[in-house]
Amino acid sequence: MSLLDRFSLGEGFRKYFEVVSAFDEDTRNDVFGIRHEVYCEELGFEPIRPDRREIDTYDRHSLHCLMRGSTEPHTLVGCNRLVLARPEDPDFPLPFEHACRATLDRHIIDPARQPRGTIAEVSRLAVRAHYRRRKGETKTALALSDDDFGTEEQPRFPYIPIGLYLAVIALAKHEGIETLFMLTEPRLADHFAKLGVKITQIGGPIEHRGIRVPSMMSVDNVIKGLRFFVKPIWKVVREEIEAGYAQSGRPDFLPEP
Incomplete structure (x- = not known):
């Protein structure tokens, strides 16, 4: 990517990719199919399903x-989800609250004490193998490294992981979510700092498909803090997410499996 391209990331993203709000059955099945391909067939994180759709109990309120x-x-590239509070049981823990219950530092934030309609979790990020074939990426569902940003002389941009994160931030903004939680690789905060995004670690590491740390970020602060060269791609991604709402409206949650 040339230096000029770095300052027109929105057009660069639009040229190669699009993000879709997966509000209808067909696009949701595409999401579940990518997850099955990556999490079940390739990485072995979850068991193989006869229908080749990787679904869990959180999907019905995501x-x-x-x-x-x-x-x-x-062509299908990748996916992720925004896990919201259960409408019928708002106090039901988000996935990271289960996984990190012994390591969360509740002096920083106690998720259980937050208004449940204002918090959500980013999870199930997955990118198909064809798009993550570099050394070190074959054992993880989504990768981000220093090399993705290139050098001053040869800059480049990791459209796929950043596009997926920006898409879920756009979903969260539309839904009135104030705080996003996630389990991340320890160095993700360093990578995101290059974009002007502040991620705060809120507890000790756990083993969850590799070493992960519980983290949080403020939706409004992320949007306000984006560096100037990221704002064009944010504009494109948000427009595409909002188009999904305009076309389909907010989908109902899925029924209990």
């Missing part, structure tokens, strides 16, 4: 993002 190639025919 919103999903799908990333596709923008050329015809559309």
